[in-house]
Amino acid sequence: MSPFxxxxxxxxxxxxAAASSSPTLCASIPLTYFDLLFLNFPPxxxxxxxxxxxxxxxxxxxxxxxxKHSLSLALRRFYPLAGSLIFPAEExxxxxxxSDSDSISLTVAVSSDDFQELSANHARAAERFRPLxxxxxxxxxxxxxxxxxxxxxxxxxxxxxxxxxxxxxxTHFMETWALIxxxxxxxxxxxxxxxxLFHRTLISDAKDLTTTFLKxxxxxxxxxxxxxxxxxxxxNLVRATFVLGPDELHRLGQRTATKCSPFxxxxxxxxxxxxxxxxxxxAKKERFGFVTGCRARLRPAVPNAYFGNCLGICCVEIxxxxxxxxxxxxxxxxxxxxxxxxxxxxxxxxxxRWIRAVREYAASRALTVxxxxxxxxxxxxFGWGRPxxxxxxxxERTGAMSLAESREVEGGLEIGIALPANEMEDFxxxxxxxxxxDE
Numbered sequence: 001m002s003p004f005x006x007x008x009x010x011x012x013x014x015x016x017a018a019a020s021s022s023p024t025l026c027a028s029i030p031l032t033y034f035d036l037l038f039l040n041f042p043p044x045x046x047x048x049x050x051x052x053x054x055x056x057x058x059x060x061x062x063x064x065x066x067x068k069h070s071l072s073l074a075l076r077r078f079y080p081l082a083g084s085l086i087f088p089a090e091e092x093x094x095x096x097x098x099s100d101s102d103s104i105s106l107t108v109a110v111s112s113d114d115f116q117e118l119s120a121n122h123a124r125a126a127e128r129f130r131p132l133x134x135x136x137x138x139x140x141x142x143x144x145x146x147x148x149x150x151x152x153x154x155x156x157x158x159x160x161x162x163x164x165x166x167x168x169x170x171t172h173f174m175e176t177w178a179l180i181x182x183x184x185x186x187x188x189x190x191x192x193x194x195x196x197l198f199h200r201t202l203i204s205d206a207k208d209l210t211t212t213f214l215k216x217x218x219x220x221x222x223x224x225x226x227x228x229x230x231x232x233x234x235x236n237l238v239r240a241t242f243v244l245g246p247d248e249l250h251r252l253g254q255r256t257a258t259k260c261s262p263f264x265x266x267x268x269x270x271x272x273x274x275x276x277x278x279x280x281x282x283a284k285k286e287r288f289g290f291v292t293g294c295r296a297r298l299r300p301a302v303p304n305a306y307f308g309n310c311l312g313i314c315c316v317e318i319x320x321x322x323x324x325x326x327x328x329x330x331x332x333x334x335x336x337x338x339x340x341x342x343x344x345x346x347x348x349x350x351x352x353r354w355i356r357a358v359r360e361y362a363a364s365r366a367l368t369v370x371x372x373x374x375x376x377x378x379x380x381x382f383g384w385g386r387p388x389x390x391x392x393x394x395x396e397r398t399g400a401m402s403l404a405e406s407r408e409v410e411g412g413l414e415i416g417i418a419l420p421a422n423e424m425e426d427f428x429x430x431x432x433x434x435x436x437x438d439e
Contacts, residue, residue: 006113007131007147010060015068015144016103017075017082029080029096031163032200033209034294034309037354038162039094039217040226044170044370045133045394046377048156049119050384056110059148064108067146067156067382070181075104077186078173078196078307081164084139093210096141096164107134107145115152119389121241123424126232129239129393133157153388166309168293171375172196173307182383196307203310204298209351216355225359229368229399236421237396240428241389244269245412248435255330260337263373263403266413268333269434270401271367275323277419277426286323287366288316288336289358293374297347312347313354314339315361329434362399370400373414378407392416 031039054063075082082102087094113128132155134143141164145157160170176193180186231237244252244266252265260268271288291311295302302310316339322331350357361368371377371392378386392402396418406412419427 007109007111009107009109011106011108013106013108014103015071015075015106016101017079018072020076020100027098029083029098029198030093030200031095032093032203032308033205033213034166034203034311035163036093036210036213036217037311037313037358038166038309041162042226042230042394042397043136044160044162045392046158047129047132047389047391047393048174048380048387049115049389049391050154050156050382051152051388052154052384053151054148056148056150059150059154063154064146066181066184068106070382071104071106071144071177073180073186074173074177075102077176080198080307081142081160081173083141085141085161085163086139093214094163105134105137105140105143107143109145109147111147111149111155113149115149115155119153121243123238123240123421123428126237126239126393126396126418129391133159133393135159136161154384156382157393163309165307166291166311167372167375168295168304169196169307169309171377171380172305174377174380178380178382182381194303194305197303197305198307200308202302202306203308204300207348207351209354212352213355220355220359223359225363227362228365229362230397231399231418231420232396234420237418238421238424239391239393239396239416239418240424241391242415242417242431243406243409243412244415244435245406245409249411249413251435252329252333255327256333256337257330258334258337260333261340262413264333264336264340265329266403266415267336267369267401268331269329269431270415270417271332271336272323272328273427273430273434274367274417275320276328276430277423279426283320283364285317286320287361287364288318288332288368289361289366290314290316290336290369292340292343292347294347297343312343312351313357314343315357326437365399368398368400369403370395370398371402371404373403373405375404377404 080096082104083096083098086097134145141161143159147155249262294310294312318335402416404414406414
């Protein structure tokens with residue numbers, strides 16, 4: 001049976017930002033060069049699984065009205081998410097157009113699929129997750145779906161245009177929405193969460209990267225490199241989650257020649273395991289890409305509450321023979337760590353090529369990273385406790401591994417990846433061996 005047959009849509013509606021005593025502060029918000037980096041990326045799609053064994057009637061009568069009301073109040077603060085992405089005349093940056101009548105699409109559904117299995121870690125068919133998310137309507141920046149699994153749990157699915165927000169800004173919005181739902185209002189407790197800042201003057205552009213990126217985007221209109229990352233249409237695609245605890249990370253760290261961060265160690269292991277699982281290739285080099293937060297790196301520094309994108313692109317290369325060799329995981333981690341340490345000298349070296357570098361990495365199907373344990377995504381609590389599981393579904397379209405803090409193991413990391421079933425089997429074998437092997 002198709003997974004869509006297990007889902008029944010109860011309601012399709014629009015949720016508007018709650019009325020404000022003051023008019024919208026920024027009627028038009030231009031995209032910065034940081035936003036332009038992700039203009040043509042697939043939208044970011046996350047699923048939050050919450051244990052909540054309630055009946056359909058309780059859900060519709062109690063939980064759903066609170067979710068709608070709190071979402072409306074949250075959108076009052078984060079009003080650009082209800083706006084529209086528009087493209088003005090050539091050579092001018094796209095803009096987010098905002099008005100007091102803006103709203104987002106909300107879908108409410110009931111599913112008969114197995115909540116416990118979907119929120120587990122073992123390999124599950126990727127197609128089972130897709131009915132829990134809604135695509136973005138034209139020009140929209142956010143859509144939401146809330147799905148009840150009767151007497152089991154609730155799943156909140158979000159689809160966000162990456163040009164609107166990076167992981168930090170997205171988490172800020174989700175934490176705000178969840179806190180309002182939990183306490184029932186947007187009054188005093190929200191002082192714990194600062195209001196978002198939208199002013200683009202906070203982003204300095206000494207190299208005029210905006211002009212450079214706009215020209216590159218125009219010149220690469222016909223380039224389909226980003227599509228090469230997308231494996232969502234491949235048959236037998238599965239998703240799985242892997243957890244590395246402090247003991248496993250320590251073991252991996254003992255094999256590196258230099259002290260590497262947990263991020264580098266985890267990514268090095270996944271990178272090497274995937275290269276081995278994919279087998280023979282004529283490529284002499286393997287590539288790996290990740291982003292780094294730039295709020296604290298700009299001068300002057302950008303406040304943490306800034307809403308938008310503020311990420312730099314980091315590129316890593318290593319000889320394939322090193323990555324698939326016995327020291328593959330260690331060699332990968334060391335190469336990643338060298339790039340991380342290099343950020344101490346500045347993040348903007350070679351920034352003029354970021355747009356083209358992303359496409360080159362996509363064309364070579366390089367592994368990338370989505371998410372970060374620094375986001376604290378498992379702290380999004382709507383009053384039902386922490387999520388049972390968070391899935392970053394969009395990695396199947398961006399060639400990425402997802403990375404988050406572990407929910408169960410303090411100091412651990414949670415890794416998500418989507419692969420064809422036969423490739424996943426080989427990857428799991430390589431991953432397990434990479435953790436266990438002694439050198």
